[in-house]
Amino acid sequence: MKKIKNNLIFTERVIERSLGKVPVNKELINIHNRKRGNTFNSFLYITAFLSVFGIIGIILRIMNGFDDMSAWSYYVTACMFIFTTFMGAPMVSMATKVARGNWRRPISRMSEIFCISGIAGLIFFTPILWVLPSLEDGRKTLWFFDPGKVPAYSPHIWSTLALLGFVLTALTLLWLNARPDFAILRDKSKGKSKIYSFLAYGWVGSTHQWGSLRDRVSVLGIFYFMLLLTVNYFFASDFLMALIPGWVDSLYPVTLSHNAIQGGVAILTIAVFIMWKWGGYQNFIGLDQLWGLGKLLFGISLLWFWFFISSLMVLWYGKKPNERDVLQLLMFGKYLPIFLFTFFFVCIIPFFALTLDSIRKSYYGPPIIALSVLIGNFLDRFRHYGSAYSLDRTIDDATHRFASLPDIAIPNMVDLMVIFGAVSMPLFFILIISKYVPVISLWENREYLLYGSHEKYYKTEVLVEGKPY
Amino acid sequence: MANKSVLGLFIDENEAGDALSSLRKAKYQDNEFEVMTGTPYPHGTFGEAHPKLRLHRFPIFGAVIGFTVALIITVGTQLAYPLVTGGKPVLSIPPMLVIFYEMTLLFSVIVTVFGALFESRLPKIFMGAYDERIMTEGYIGVVVTVPIDRISKAEEILKKSGAESTKRGWEEERILKKSGAKSTKRG
The missing domain is CATH 3.30.70.120 (Alpha-Beta Plaits)
Known part of the structure; x- marks a missing residue:
């Protein structure tokens, strides 16, 4: 068996095992079916408790009313954090599947499991529909509005529809991808497990079923990406930019989508590390996976700077009073410390740390950097949504500038409940679902056994991988 | 038999x-x-x-329905309530594009989800x-x-x-x- 720096990479291990005539995936199924330990249960209870805490926070926030938008600044920040981290993670699976990258096989299911976070996102998003003012306030918007004729709630209606489509696609993708695994677990239990019989519902592994699985995963994967862009477009334009007079930037909606993918890669890196370190999957996750995610994170973090500087240039050289106000509000005014920390956590640290081989190509480096990205991502959301929802949009007639800029809001108890709830609820759903959905795809790893083998190449041995049409 | x-x-x-x-x-x-x-x-x-898969037909079918619905909504609304905005024609394409895009996408998604169920031979009772x-x-x-x-x-x-x-x-x-x-x- 070949070793790389004392650590075996995934592919060699699995192939070695398959050649050993051990029934494929037996170990994976055993790990999935094992009784969960105290650590897992403790995390489950903690996240459940904090989720309940979060729901109480939502109720308390609703009871305080929707009129004072500044009271909702942390709430909106927390909700957007769900969509720009947890809901970005499935993109890793979709993109690498389309690109037919074999290194993704052990992590693609974990990436897909993040789709379940959409339910938490929907729960947190719903009250925001009442926070977002109608178009009757006269703000600039993409939508038509005419009092008494065209409804004043176009942003609410279209963003809700897009979001429902997004979550529906996410859940469908998760189920469709996991269906062959449900069939394996159904048959392993000799049909005794009713939940797997129901979830696998009719899967027999016929050529037709495998063919349609391939097709629908690619079609729905593309839709997922399109909806990710669409939803973030609405979150950027209707729920943020329209609330800051003078902020006209055609790049920011795409920036938010990019931030979602960056956050998604970061949170997936941490999840994969946890699976490797404490989840019992050390034999199935190797350096290849964390290294690959580290490379992705590196590239995406570099892109953050590109988006940032491109948007900055427009406002910086525009110099109109309202454009200077936007810069003061988001970057150089009272939110300067938040901006600096964001820049540091989301761009500087990942860039300089992941440049180093010793960090990028390691087990511990990428997850630590990913943690930095997540902190930066939250601060970035707060910098934008926190300032937008706290802003008094009164314009001084003499200077044509904002009458006042908001201070950085200090979170109160309800805000903290909501923030912890928003982070915990998706985690709770993920932990719960991981008891039923194998966190490493059984069928995708099996498939790899057909296409990968070690071959002698002169005086060394190489891994030969097939990629059938 | x-x-x-x-x-x-x-x-x-x-x-x-x-x-x-x-x-x-x-x-x-x-x-x-x-x-x-x-x-x-x-x-x-x-x-x-080679299995004959019809999955690709579903998103196209959904897209056509979605686009048609979007067309009816946008054109119908603008004809019913003619509003001249910024001196542009009442029926101008750019403002309709967002609705076209979203409706086309949403209907494609919904029909594809049902298509996937159908293609999977669901519900397979026997x-x-x-x-x-x-x-x-x-x-x-x-x-x-x-x-x-x-x-x-x-x-x-x-x-x-x-x-x-x-x-x-x-x-x-x-x-x-x-x-x-x-x-x-x-x-």
Whole structure:
């Protein structure tokens, strides 16, 4: 068996095992079916408790009313954090599947499991529909509005529809991808497990079923990406930019989508590390996976700077009073410390740390950097949504500038409940679902056994991988 | 005459491929037999016919409906409530594009989800001949579904081709159980 720096990479291990005539995936199924330990249960209870805490926070926030938008600044920040981290993670699976990258096989299911976070996102998003003012306030918007004729709630209606489509696609993708695994677990239990019989519902592994699985995963994967862009477009334009007079930037909606993918890669890196370190999957996750995610994170973090500087240039050289106000509000005014920390956590640290081989190509480096990205991502959301929802949009007639800029809001108890709830609820759903959905795809790893083998190449041995049409 | 199914279980890919060739020689049609595997083999591994998938039709169908609905909503609204905005024509394309895009996408998604269920043969109430070892142990199954008078010959071909065991579909098992006979699992 070949070793790389004392650590075996995934592919060699699995192939070695398959050649050993051990029934494929037996170990994976055993790990999935094992009784969960105290650590897992403790995390489950903690996240459940904090989720309940979060729901109480939502109720308390609703009871305080929707009129004072500044009271909702942390709430909106927390909700957007769900969509720009947890809901970005499935993109890793979709993109690498389309690109037919074999290194993704052990992590693609974990990436897909993040789709379940959409339910938490929907729960947190719903009250925001009442926070977002109608178009009757006269703000600039993409939508038509005419009092008494065209409804004043176009942003609410279209963003809700897009979001429902997004979550529906996410859940469908998760189920469709996991269906062959449900069939394996159904048959392993000799049909005794009713939940797997129901979830696998009719899967027999016929050529037709495998063919349609391939097709629908690619079609729905593309839709997922399109909806990710669409939803973030609405979150950027209707729920943020329209609330800051003078902020006209055609790049920011795409920036938010990019931030979602960056956050998604970061949170997936941490999840994969946890699976490797404490989840019992050390034999199935190797350096290849964390290294690959580290490379992705590196590239995406570099892109953050590109988006940032491109948007900055427009406002910086525009110099109109309202454009200077936007810069003061988001970057150089009272939110300067938040901006600096964001820049540091989301761009500087990942860039300089992941440049180093010793960090990028390691087990511990990428997850630590990913943690930095997540902190930066939250601060970035707060910098934008926190300032937008706290802003008094009164314009001084003499200077044509904002009458006042908001201070950085200090979170109160309800805000903290909501923030912890928003982070915990998706985690709770993920932990719960991981008891039923194998966190490493059984069928995708099996498939790899057909296409990968070690071959002698002169005086060394190489891994030969097939990629059938 | 009602169709019945028989399943042959193979360990070797070549033998499963041979079974398909033998079935064709014995005048069984491509739509009368199917290969079942626990892992997605590349198309044509066993010489099986390429499955005719209709999944790509669903998103296109959904997109057409979505686009049409979007067109009706936007054009209808603007004609019903003519509003001149920024000196532009009442029916101008750019403001409609967002609605076109979203409705086209949403309808494509919804129809694709239903299409995926349909393509997956859901709800599949009658499983036909099936063996759990296909998914759990990696056996390759060749299932032949034909009228009952041709089932024995198909079973014979499967056995001759090297099937480790054969198994009749559950429909027949149920009939035999009713009449007090034992399971038809053979091999």
